[in-house]
Amino acid sequence: MGKIIAIVNQKGGVGKTTSAVNVTAALREKGARVLLVDFDPQANATSGMGISRRSKYTSYDVIINQVSAEQAIVHTDWGDVLPSSSALAGAGVELTGMNQREYVLKTALEPVAEGYDFVFIDCPPSLELLTLNGICAAEQIMIPVQCEYYALEGLSDLMATMRAVKKRLNPRLTVFGVLLTMFDGRTNFSAQVAQEVRRFFPGRVYGTAIPRNVRLAEAPSHGMPVIAYDKQSRGAKAYLAVAEEILNRYNFD
Numbered sequence: 734m735g736k737i738i739a740i741v742n743q744k745g746g747v748g749k750t751t752s753a754v755n756v757t758a759a760l761r762e763k764g765a766r767v768l769l770v771d772f773d774p775q776a777n778a779t780s781g782m783g784i785s786r787r788s789k790y791t792s793y794d795v796i797i798n799q800v801s802a803e804q805a806i807v808h809t810d811w812g813d814v815l816p817s818s819s820a821l822a823g824a825g826v827e828l829t830g831m832n833q834r835e836y837v838l839k840t841a842l843e844p845v846a847e848g849y850d851f852v853f854i855d856c857p858p859s860l861e862l863l864t865l866n867g868i869c870a871a872e873q874i875m876i877p878v879q880c881e882y883y884a885l886e887g888l889s890d891l892m893a894t895m896r897a898v899k900k901r902l903n904p905r906l907t908v909f910g911v912l913l914t915m916f917d918g919r920t921n922f923s924a925q926v927a928q929e930v931r932r933f934f935p936g937r938v939y940g941t942a943i944p945r946n947v948r949l950a951e952a953p954s955h956g957m958p959v960i961a962y963d964k965q966s967r968g969a970k971a972y973l974a975v976a977e978e979i980l981n982r983y984n985f986d
């Protein structure tokens with residue numbers, strides 16, 4: 734079965750979805766079999782991979798309407814995607830009355846996960862039932878952290894949630910990696926934030942930081958990952974380097 738990694742941070746605007754899309758595409762470029770599960774009602778990962786937000790089936794149908802994940806998966810040149818839609822916004826309320834409500838996504842993904850090397854779950858930017866489903870479905874979490882003021886704000890709350898989930902719901906859960914995003918090498922401040930994050934997560938921070946990059950910001954409006962939009966850009970090269978780190982960590986061949 735493929736490694737299932739939830740990409741989480743309750744703060745918005747930290748590059749969570751950008752990282753979900755581009756790590757998926759970069760790993761696919763390097764030959765890995767990758768599935769991106771868009772579990773955010775904003776569906777930005779879906780459109781960022783060039784998929785319509787009006788797909789026939791979405792992650793909402795998979796967890797609420799008993800549609801199989803296999804039926805809902807859309808194949809792209811940059812990796813497979815289980816798309817999302819705005820309908821997912823109401824799923825938290827619908828999940829509340831279900832048995833084993835924290836494990837609905839986990840159960841849905843089990844039949845397809847074995848077909849992939851990596852399954853990434855793009856979770857909503859909040860700590861609520863949808864995010865809890867993503868964390869309970871995963872073996873590990875990836876945390877994007879913006880290299881700006883207040884970068885560590887809320888991380889202690891996030892880690893407290895992770896410890897509670899590990900203790901009560903998902904004992905196998907670990908932190909796979911912390912990804913520094915929006916790094917500006919021209920400023921001492923970005924370097925200081927990066928140093929602080931590395932101290933907060935010793936040995937867990939990727940060696941490659943994702944820079945602020947115009948091409949990286951433009952790519953989603955064209956419905957494609959940055960490696961498809963401009964493979965020579967700094968943003969594309971950074972995500973390819975992160976993908977290489979991930980593959981080396983897993984001794985992927």
